[in-house]
Amino acid sequence: MLVKSQIKLIRSLQQKKYRNQHGLFFVEGKKTVNELLDSDYTPHSVFSTDPKVFDVPNDILTEVTLTDLKQMSTLKNPNGVLGIFHIPEKEQVEFKDWIVVLDDIRDPGNLGTIIRLCDWFGIHDLVCSQNTVDCYNPKVLQATMGSISRVNISYRNLPDFLKDSKIPIYGAFMDGVSVYQNKLPEKGIIILGNEGNGISSEVETMVSEKVSIPQYGNSTTESLNVATATAILLNEIRRA
């Protein structure tokens, strides 16, 4: 049976402050909950309208009604299951493959899509500036489709992180050299900037290679969306 304190806990986890305080976050949907149960993430509790389908110890599994779920969910139409998980310890970032770095990405859908892209292209490490939207934000998790369990995401002061890099630092700029022009190395860092302002000037000074995605036709489109730009750049990195 669901008790008031559980509803209160889950609702509080919609806010970053309480996620950090409790060391917990939640996801919704059978596919995502199952992907996290199958991963290294530790489940705290699972609430389901059909608990038989989840292979978790009884003491963390609670059968709930759809009305209960509506009280906890961030979705208009909750889809039958909500799982709370412990926020994992981050692994150290190793400079042995390409690393994606995000400088103040604010849109949860963009961050979620970028996490999913890192997973698709086998990028293990995603490093975000401290002002980038929190990866355990429910809207981010909705867009990752469960791939968050397979990408190591850290929040760092970017200048401090970048100054220790011994691999080349690429940044995506409108006025960079065409990414088709030079062969990309086997490992490196690729930085993508904020939706409106691009890469900040402090981070820009640490970039060794500015790259851009060529534009065709007579377009006056000012830029690509940051998630689609990430898709194209990761494709270029992996096909190289």
Add this chain to the structure above:
Amino acid sequence: MLVKSQIKLIRSLQQKKYRNQHGLFFVEGKKTVNELLDSDYTPHSVFSTDPKVFDVPNDILTEVTLTDLKQMSTLKNPNGVLGIFHIPEKEQVEFKDWIVVLDDIRDPGNLGTIIRLCDWFGIHDLVCSQNTVDCYNPKVLQATMGSISRVNISYRNLPDFLKDSKIPIYGAFMDGVSVYQNKLPEKGIIILGNEGNGISSEVETMVSEKVSIPQYGNSTTESLNVATATAILLNEIRRA
């Protein structure tokens, strides 16, 4: 001064039925309104809290308050201007370059992003199945960032459209041949399918080349989002 009949008209244009009935659609935001004013689109009327900044004849320009705008807008925070435009006549599709074909794309954000990508990569013709979300839907227009004026978008019965094609028909499939493997031709059709179900079986029979975007690492991600897949495929087409 704004009159009730104008508010009623604009609110009705949120629905496809009334857009088609009136032959009108609306966009919001200074940048998008200006891009459409600078294009071949014919303005019907412009409502602005700061009308001096728009170079349009006085008889179609109305100064409004923010409270007026809130009554017309689909946005929580309307951004100062709303423009109504005539839905243009479609140009005929010519088979002289790559053409993007969408088979039942339902998410307005995905269609908007794909229109913006077509503009970026100089793709003139976008052909949508009749069940694809309407390109004059306010949420689609919000995501196109004004690029709708530079892409010729048609809604067609896809089997009828495809049977006349004299250029190769490519389709994006999970089990296609790697898009890196063979050089892409100078012109062709690339089909992307519905978010959940992919390309329909009727359309699939008309595809001459099935292509896929290779996946890296140990990911169990099932698929890429259709807009990010479009980004990667258009990049492959143009870099070829």
